[in-house]
Amino acid sequence: MPYPAEKQGERTAAHTELNLRERRAIEDMLYTKVPVSRIAAEIGRHRSTIYRESKRNSFSDEELPYLDGYYGINAQRYAAARRTRRRKLIRLPELREAVIDRLKEGWSPEQIAGRLGFEGQPIRISHETIYAHVYSREGQSAALARYLPSRRKKRKPRYARRPRGLVFPPDRSIHGRPEYVKTRETFGEWEGDLMIFEKAQGKMNVASLVERKTRFAMLFRNNDRSSTQFMNRLMDVMVSLPQPARRSITFDRGLEFREWRKLQPGIGTVAWFCDPQAPWQKGSVENLNKRARRYLPRDTQLAALSNPKMKAICDRLNGTPRKCLGWRTPTEAFREEMKKLR
Numbered sequence: 001m002p003y004p005a006e007k008q009g010e011r012t013a014a015h016t017e018l019n020l021r022e023r024r025a026i027e028d029m030l031y032t033k034v035p036v037s038r039i040a041a042e043i044g045r046h047r048s049t050i051y052r053e054s055k056r057n058s059f060s061d062e063e064l065p066y067l068d069g070y071y072g073i074n075a076q077r078y079a080a081a082r083r084t085r086r087r088k089l090i091r092l093p094e095l096r097e098a099v100i101d102r103l104k105e106g107w108s109p110e111q112i113a114g115r116l117g118f119e120g121q122p123i124r125i126s127h128e129t130i131y132a133h134v135y136s137r138e139g140q141s142a143a144l145a146r147y148l149p150s151r152r153k154k155r156k157p158r159y160a161r162r163p164r165g166l167v168f169p170p171d172r173s174i175h176g177r178p179e180y181v182k183t184r185e186t187f188g189e190w191e192g193d194l195m196i197f198e199k200a201q202g203k204m205n206v207a208s209l210v211e212r213k214t215r216f217a218m219l220f221r222n223n224d225r226s227s228t229q230f231m232n233r234l235m236d237v238m239v240s241l242p243q244p245a246r247r248s249i250t251f252d253r254g255l256e257f258r259e260w261r262k263l264q265p266g267i268g269t270v271a272w273f274c275d276p277q278a279p280w281q282k283g284s285v286e287n288l289n290k291r292a293r294r295y296l297p298r299d300t301q302l303a304a305l306s307n308p309k310m311k312a313i314c315d316r317l318n319g320t321p322r323k324c325l326g327w328r329t330p331t332e333a334f335r336e337e338m339k340k341l342r
Contacts, residue, residue, distance in 0.1 A: 205302075238267055
């Protein structure tokens, strides 16, 4: 009856629900009057888990009290029913339909949960609850995962996901960026972002780059949102510039930029990252995106967007006089800086 040692280690490594095999083992040992501490040791659980399990999931019948006791099969059914009752999106059809409608509109679970709180709805849910429903049996039968901005076949356990602090370490924070970058004193300091389009465009997107001192913009199309593809494409675009013209790039903490470590060995460019949920810290590229949306609205047919068309949009943006440049155009300011590097 005891589990092998390696199985015990696996079960104590992270919190998991008791399964049917464990509940049957508990039933057998309770029937033979094995102490709770011994049961806990045998199946690799804490004794409080056994106490709680035997109390919550025992069978009781007032008409047939001699049948009262703990039965593994019944306990499994009780636990499953309790989990279902806890799931608001199963119990509350109106809430479920509202969440699904917003998923279909392209909202992320975090946006849906946050908006419910903002609107003061009496019933609220967390984004984790929405993710759990999407990847549940009911959510999979309705193919809800296809509406997520970033989807996978199976959701990883919440605490098994890689913390973004490891992806974007503190020493790459925008607060450690040299002051001369902030004050736009030096040429070659860039900001980068992705422009996202309607779901009908699939994974296609447009990358936007702007040089902070001259406001010179670059736009290029991506056929994928993977970080590896994006960074390779970015390096291909920027490698034609002399190294002093591509000193650094500041991004937000989107996972599209998690392969940032390729930049320095690849093209000698340092990466910096904004604080979480602080897009204004890269205001130049946010401003560029707003102006570029005049020519690239969200319903743009990206598959039909040719390279000459993309270049024409860049030329138009870079050919517009800017007050911050003394009414020079970004193209003129960029050329002046490039001449200084010769």
